Amino acid sequence: MNSFFALSPLLIIVFASLLVLLLDVFLKKENKNYLAYISLIFLVICGFICIKFWDKNYSYFNGNLILDNLSLFFIFILALATGFVILLSMKYISFQDVNYGEFYALLLLALSGVAIMLSSSDLLIIFLGLEVLSICSYALAGLKRTDEKSSEAAIKYFLLGSFATAFLVYGLALLYGSSHSTNISSIINFFVTESDLSIMALIGLGLVIIGFGFKIAVVPFHMWTPDVYQGAPTPITAFFSVVPKAVGFIVFLRIFTPYWKNALNTQAIFWILWVICVLTMVVGNLVALRQTNLKRILAYSSIAHAGYLLIAILARDNSSLVFYLTVYLFMNIGAFAAVIALSRKGKEYLELEDYAGIGFKYPWIGVTFSIFLLSLAGFPPTGGFLAKFYVFSTAVRQDLLPLVIIGVLASLISVFYYLRIIVYMYMKEPAREIEIAIENPALFLVLFFCLYGVLQLGLYPRNILVLINQAISSFF
Amino acid sequence: MIPTNYFLILSVVLFVLGAIAFFVKRDLVTQFMSIEIMLNAANLAFITLARSANSADGQIIVFFIITVAAAEAAIGLAIILLIFRQKKTIKSEDIKLMKG
Numbered sequence: 001m002n003s004f005f006a007l008s009p010l011l012i013i014v015f016a017s018l019l020v021l022l023l024d025v026f027l028k029k030e031n032k033n034y035l036a037y038i039s040l041i042f043l044v045i046c047g048f049i050c051i052k053f054w055d056k057n058y059s060y061f062n063g064n065l066i067l068d069n070l071s072l073f074f075i076f077i078l079a080l081a082t083g084f085v086i087l088l089s090m091k092y093i094s095f096q097d098v099n100y101g102e103f104y105a106l107l108l109l110a111l112s113g114v115a116i117m118l119s120s121s122d123l124l125i126i127f128l129g130l131e132v133l134s135i136c137s138y139a140l141a142g143l144k145r146t147d148e149k150s151s152e153a154a155i156k157y158f159l160l161g162s163f164a165t166a167f168l169v170y171g172l173a174l175l176y177g178s179s180h181s182t183n184i185s186s187i188i189n190f191f192v193t194e195s196d197l198s199i200m201a202l203i204g205l206g207l208v209i210i211g212f213g214f215k216i217a218v219v220p221f222h223m224w225t226p227d228v229y230q231g232a233p234t235p236i237t238a239f240f241s242v243v244p245k246a247v248g249f250i251v252f253l254r255i256f257t258p259y260w261k262n263a264l265n266t267q268a269i270f271w272i273l274w275v276i277c278v279l280t281m282v283v284g285n286l287v288a289l290r291q292t293n294l295k296r297i298l299a300y301s302s303i304a305h306a307g308y309l310l311i312a313i314l315a316r317d318n319s320s321l322v323f324y325l326t327v328y329l330f331m332n333i334g335a336f337a338a339v340i341a342l343s344r345k346g347k348e349y350l351e352l353e354d355y356a357g358i359g360f361k362y363p364w365i366g367v368t369f370s371i372f373l374l375s376l377a378g379f380p381p382t383g384g385f386l387a388k389f390y391v392f393s394t395a396v397r398q399d400l401l402p403l404v405i406i407g408v409l410a411s412l413i414s415v416f417y418y419l420r421i422i423v424y425m426y427m428k429e430p431a432r433e434i435e436i437a438i439e440n441p442a443l444f445l446v447l448f449f450c451l452y453g454v455l456q457l458g459l460y461p462r463n464i465l466v467l468i469n470q471a472i473s474s475f476f
Numbered sequence: 477m478i479p480t481n482y483f484l485i486l487s488v489v490l491f492v493l494g495a496i497a498f499f500v501k502r503d504l505v506t507q508f509m510s511i512e513i514m515l516n517a518a519n520l521a522f523i524t525l526a527r528s529a530n531s532a533d534g535q536i537i538v539f540f541i542i543t544v545a546a547a548e549a550a551i552g553l554a555i556i557l558l559i560f561r562q563k564k565t566i567k568s569e570d571i572k573l574m575k576g
Contacts, residue, residue: 124537131544138551148562152571154555159507162548163498166514169541170491173518176534177525227574 005053006060006067009046009075010115016042017108024101032099036090039104043083043111050076057474064122069474070322071118073467074250077326078118081242082111084333084449087442088340089235095345095437098143098233106143107239110136117247123172123208124182126251130168130215133244134161140239141232153231160214160224168211174204184254192262205269208255216248218310219279222303226291229299234348237295238336241302245309246325252313253321254475260316273314277403281307281410288417292352294339297417301376302332304414311407312391315398318472319465320390326464327383327457331375334450337443338369344437355421357430362438368447370422375454377418378411383457483524490517504556504566508549515545 019042020035027034050072059066086104093099113132120126138161142154176182178201179190191197191205213221229237259269284304291297305328312321342349342358342365349355359366375384388411395404457464494514501507519538526534560566 124540128540128544131547135547135551138555142555142558145558149573151555151558151562152573155504155559155571158548158552158555159498159504159511162508162511162552163514165544165548166491166494166511166518169515169518170521172537173487173521173525173534176522176537177529180529180531180533182533182537230574 002060002062003058004060005056006058006065006119009049009053009067009072010065010112010119012042012046012049013079013108013112013115017105017112020101020108021105024105027101029099032094032101033090035101035104036086039086039108040083042108043079043086046079047076050079055470055474064125065116065119066121067119069471070250070253071115073322073471074118074246074325075115077329078114078243078246079111081246081329081333082107082239084337084446085235085239087446088238088333088337089233090442091437091440092233092235092340092343095343096144096233096348097146097346100143102139103143106136106140110140110239110243114243114247118250121184121254122182123175123184123187127168127172130247131165133247134165134215137161137240137244140236141228143236144233147231149231150233151231153228156224156231157228164211164214164221167207167214171204171207171209171211174200175208178204185258188255188258188262191259202268206272209269209272212248212251213276216245216252216306216309217303218276218306219283219303220276222280222284225303226296226299229302230293230295230350234295234336234340234343237298238333238340241298241332241336242329245302245306246329249309249313249321249325253318256313257316257318257475270314273310274403277307277310277314278406279307280304280310281407285410285413285417289413291417294350294352294355294421297352297421298332298335298339301414301418304410305332305376307410308388308391308407311395311400311403314403315391315395315400317391317394317398319468320387320394322468322471323457323461323465324387324391326468327375327387327454330450330453330457331372331382331384334372334447334454335369335376337446337450338365338372341365341440341443341447342434342436344435349434349436352421352424353431354434355424356428357425358434359422359425361430362436364444364447366425368451370425371451371454373418373421375458377415381455381458383454383461386458386461480524480528483520487517487520487524490514490520502568504559504568507568508552508556512545512549515541 053067053072057068093103110133113129116129117126138158141157142151144150175187178198179187217225281304284300288297288300375382378384378388392404491514494510497510498507519541522534522538
């Protein structure tokens with residue numbers, strides 16, 4: 001159905017960010033929290049619209065912007081993630097002295113880029129949305145302007161991110177040259193009908209995969225991840241670890257679902273992804289073992305999770321990919337929320353030794369953080385277990401047994417570094433006194449929501465699975 | 477008329493040169509310039525391929541890419557300026573606070 005309504009989630013987010021940017025001029029520094037409330041209100045409206053538009057399949061610009069259930073589901077989920085990040089930042093940004101209005105405005109603009117990427121099936125539009133997301137992300141990473149680590153994160157993210165962009169654009173040019181279109185379905189059609197594929201088309205697809213591989217941080221395109229995650233303000237790190245990854249995988253899903261189904265010769269691309277997947281799981285988990293900075297551990301853990309998600313892509317299993325991404329959002333943002341909880345004015349506690357004895361001193365943070373870590377490691381009855389279980393079981397059914405064995409071994413390795421944090425929290429004597437600002441209701445709200453999400457998805461996932469199946473089936 | 481293949485080869489050469497320069501050069505601004513060269517190589521490829529396919533799409537896409545490159549230049553130069561203010565240098569080997 002062609003309708004102007006298809007633009008409304010996007011317009012609301014952009015309007016909110018411009019409004020925040022405008023109001024920022026008039027607000028005093030101590031009143032900046034109002035900007036967060038305004039952003040949250042608009043995110044709620046956006047989420048409400050996503051629910052209203054469910055099953056309506058609005059489209060605009062001759063079908064170049066489609067609000068199918070898949071994109072609505074993810075706009076909702078990622079708006080939720082952005083809402084969590086905003087709640088996490090309310091205290092944090094005044095503690096770390098980054099409370100500018102730009103913070104929320106850039107976050108919302110980044111989300112608008114995400115909405116563009118999710119609701120388009122044209123690679124050029126997806127690229128433009130990706131650039132909106134990336135350019136906002138570069139600025140967000142460097143927002144702690146007095147902190148040298150933050151600027152270093154920004155420059156590393158910027159240089160490697162735009163390097164990847166160049167690959168993506170060149171790949172797009174080659175795909176355009178061979179199929180005379182930038183629309184995903186016509187490109188895939190070209191791959192299907194052409195029996196004798198030119199080398200140009202294959203290189204083009206490869207370059208596009210490299211370009212997105214940078215964004216979702218798979219090995220060997222992961223070099224920027226730990227540094228950027230460590231240097232960026234922590235709520236922004238939570239944003240980076242969830243949102244660009246989720247969108248990148250949705251784009252992969254949109255490209256590869258028709259590709260696996262129809263293309264005559266999928267072997268080359270399949271094996272490239274296979275190797276990337278194995279490398280991502282093994283390297284991500286092994287390097288995480290020798291990290292002592294919490295943000296770096298979580299960075300490598302997010303790389304490893306990209307590996308498990310790639311198994312779902314290779315197993316052609318869309319619903320468990322979507323389920324995994326949903327669970328991953330709750331457990332990862334929850335883990336970062338616990339890390340953010342351990343901070344006070346002008347100080348963050350990020351080293352592993354700081355966590356010694358936290359479990360008894362701040363029982364709530366200790367318990368929730370442990371549950372998130374157990375979920376990331378894949379212990380039942382959390383959502384992380386079910387997500388891994390679904391991915392691995394369909395992979396076995398698709399004859400990807402070697403991949404599953406490597407995946408299970410890699411997640412066994414990962415148990416070590418997740419449990420090490422818990423061991424530090426409960427079984428080590430505190431080496432130094434740490435003091436945190438405990439009154440932070442917004443942060444505890446996020447911790448509670450994430451805890452609820454992880455347990456709900458682990459114990460009773462039926463409702464969400466029904467939704468996910470509707471989302472997936474609409475897209476075929 | 478010059479065959480379109482020549483332009484394609486030129487764009488590949490430009491792209492590869494840009495990629496090499498990105499790794500060889502040790503200066504943030506030069507590294508950023510090499511990325512711009514890679515983007516422009518893609519632009520050249522787009523125009524060439526649009527020409528050989530007799531369609532205008534590719535030429536219009538170039539405008540989008542130029543805009544994106546301009547936005548990237550704005551934010552990138554701002555970040556490089558920030559680095560220079562803090563460290564008084566823009567050599568990439570001096571940016572090594574975080575490792576591992």
